[in-house]
Each structure stands twice: as C-alpha cells, then as structure tokens.
Amino acid sequence: MFRNQYDTDVTTWSPAGRLHQVEYAMEAVKQGSAAIGLRSKTHVVLATVNKASSELLSHQKKLFKIDNHIGIAMAGLTADGRVLSRYMRSECINHNFIYESPLPVGRLVVKVADKAQVCTQRSWKRPYGVGLLVAGTDETGPHLYQNCPSGNYFEYQAFAIGSRSQAAKTYLERKYETFMECTKEQLIRHALFAVKESLQEEELTSSNCGLAIVGIDDKFEILDQKKLQAYIDSLEDATKEEPAPADEEPAHVEEAAALLTRESSGGVEIPADGDGPAPMET
C-alpha cells in the first residue's frame, strides 16, 4: 500500500473511489494473529492463535462471551475489540430485559456493523481496527458472521481472519463440505487442524491457541486449558485414522454445492488482499 495524498482523513475519498483510512484499518486486522470460525448444523466453533510476544507475557484474550448464545473471536486491535464486546453485551442484556428472549445473532451483527460505519463517516473518529468473528445460535439455527472495520458484515460457513489466515482458509476450503454433518468433536478437531495450519512450524499446544464452542443446546463456552489439551492430544489419534474424508461422503457434496451457491458471496471466497477493488465494495 502506498502513502498518497487522499489517505489522511477517513472522510476523504480518493479519485479511485476508495476510503484509504478504512482500508488501512482492515490492514490492521490482517496484522493481528489469526482467528478461525466454522459451523455445522448444530454447532459453531471459534478458534484463535494466541501469540505472546515474550514468555513473561500472558496471552491476550481474543475470545469473548457476549451472551449465553453468542460469542466472538477477534483479530487486530484487541482494545477496540474489548470496547465492541462491551457494547454487544450491553445490547444483548437490554434486548433480553425488554423482550425476555435472546437477541438474534444477525440483528446484533447489524448493530455492530452500523456502529462501525459511523466511524467511517466522522472526521473526528477513526475506524475500529478489529475484525470480529461472531458465532451464535438463534431460532434459525447456528450462524457465523464476520464484522469488518468498514461496517460490512458477511455470513460464512467457515472463515479465517488475521495473519497467516490464508493457510487456515485453504484447509477450510478443502474440508468445508463435510462440516454441516460434523459432530461437535469432529468440528473441534477441524478447527484445531486449521489453527495448526496457521501456526505452520510451531507445535500446537493449549497455551498458544484458544477455542470456544456454542451450539443449539450448548451455551457458549470457552474451553479451559485442560479440556483444550485433551482435544489437542486426541488430534494425534485422529490423524492416524483419517484417510480422505471427501471420498467417504459423496452424498453431502450435492447438498454442499447447493449451500455453496447460496453463500457464494460470503462462503469460502478469498477477499482481495490489497489488490483490485476495495474489499468494502463486495
């Protein structure tokens, strides 16, 4: 990205029709450590890579419970993420107070997106520098959304954001067709495999990743270190059994293809990494 004379203010358009400050904010998201989300018919799993810059430092919290049925994973400026999570919690509590029912995930995501949009149109504000993966369940089932600093939101079957997320996305693209029918344990394993891809050389342990799961009958829960380690250990056993899962489930491919066409706008596409048209326009 080059510095140019149209990127000082968020309220200045460039001649190419782009708001560079917003794009720079999305760049901040790409610099943060990875966050991954994937969904089945019954559950949504969020996983994060927790990088500590020194051994003395404790890991940053990137997974937040918003309500019993909604949780988020963030990538980017986690301070901005904390503020947004406080807003989301407050909205959920207020909705529950008035309507005595949980706030549907899609409605909450729109509220956050609108809040983010305000910061792209005020000269005295700056866009939020955090991308959120919002996982939740409501009457229509489990959902996974992404919130961008641009004020856009997308629904996904599976997605990854942050640095080295491309590796995770490649894994997800290979396997996403099987996700809908996965059990809770299988889904968690897929998430951990995806995290492994992002970690590349490093070994996957319960101290450099985090995992949370929410389901139709399961409240949002961030797994503690013990449970997480147990799942990571079980990965070793799983790799020995797994041939090529894609061959085993041909029936699901047709269903998945139908899903793919419906969600092709947000599904497993690779968003433009700084080249081509501004991502906010998709």
Added chain:
Amino acid sequence: MHENIANIENSKRAKKKEHANQSRENRNMAMMMPPRLNPTDSASGPKQHQTWSPYDNNGGTCVAIAGADYCVIAADTRMSTGFSILTRDHSKIFVISETCALASSGFQADISALQKNLDARHQTYQHQHGKQMSCPAMAQLLSNTLYYKRFFPYYAFNVLGGLDDQGKGCVYSYDAVGSYERVGYAAQGSGMQLIMPVLDNQLKSASPLVLPKRETATPLTEAEAVDLVKDTFASAAERDIYTGDGVEIVTINARGIQKQYMELKKD
C-alpha cells in the same frame, strides 16, 4: 418627532399608573371578600373518593433463616389483590446466583421489575469480573438499587438469603428504600407480624442482654430449619388471609440449590 416620543413615554407612564391602581383596587376587593375554601379542607365536608394509586399490595410472606453452612429461603405462593386471590401458584423467590436468592413480597409488578434489574446488573458483573457476585456484594447492590428510587420506591419488601464468602449462611432484611442489615433470620410481608415472634422464640436467646452475644447463624441443622419454616408458614396461613396455598422453600448450601414445595390451606 420629539413630541411623538414624548407622547409615547407619557402614555406608557399613564398605562403603568393605571395598572398599579387597578391592582391596588383588586387587592382591596380581595381583602373584603371571604376567603375561598379548598375542596379538600377538613372543614369543607365529607372526604372525596381516593384518586388512582400507582401501587397495589399483592400480599404474601417471605422468610429466611441462616445456618452455619446453609441458608433456607421460603415464600408462600399466593398472589392476592384486595380480598380476592389472583393466583395460587406464583413464585416470589428469585434465584440470582449460585449462592444467593431473593424473596420479595409487596407489589408484584415492582418486584418483577426489581428482579429483572438485578439480573441484568448481575450479568454485567459476570462479564466484567468473570465470576458470580457474592451474597454480601448482592446485598449492597440491592440496597443501592432500592435507594436509587427513593422518591418513587419499589413497593417490595425483600429478604435476601445465601452463603457469604466463607460459606456460612447469611440473611439480609430490607425496607422499601434499601435500609438493610445482616441478621440470622428474617420475615417480611403480610405474615411477618405472626411469624417473627415465633422465630424470635425459637432462634434467639431468652433475652438480648444475655452474654456472650449470639452469632448470626442458628445452631439448627438444615432439616430442623426447614421444618421450622414449614411450621411457621402453616401457622401464619391459619390467621393471615393473604398467606396460603403453598410455600416454596429454597435451600442453598455447598452442594448447590435445592427447591421443595409444601401445600398450605387454600382458604
């Protein structure tokens, strides 16, 4: 031109004078007439019909007893208005957290609003602190919430019961605007005057002057305390028309929260 201005000034002054004279006349007139009576004056005749009240009393009684390692909170399930019964099956107990339950009698709408308010505050606390509120903390929060509406109070008479930070039973008793005190046992509501003397007899020493000072936790076992509560409610239901139908008993101890229900007289 100056003439015109002078004229205007003069006419203004004249009008002022006239106005002053008129007021003086009015005042004189008023002094001569007999004073007008307010229709609500006691001297003016029979009292007029009461206007609308924002409150209603839905009756009921709440009791709580603190033990060495448990707390018993109980409330009857009858909801009334005037001399009628609205329902025989309404719970007055709200379990706020793993270690804390609130029993309230009074105006049911205010009680529901108060419960929802505390629940929302508790959820926020859990998000911020990553753990549930302790019972003493909730006691202070309830007091502050009640005093916040000092000039349009929650018509709710509360008894908060649970386990304190050391795991001992604790009971807090409140008035409508948040004045509270930690006690060993408490009763609130329509049956309070019938039940309190019985609890005093069973749980307090013979005289408050007896030393050493008794602890705020009763030496009764959990089963004995529950039996005592059942007896007191059965007795209160005999004489208090607003207490009856059933009593819901919640016990909080280290094993968690247990609920039981006992039938009471339906008349």
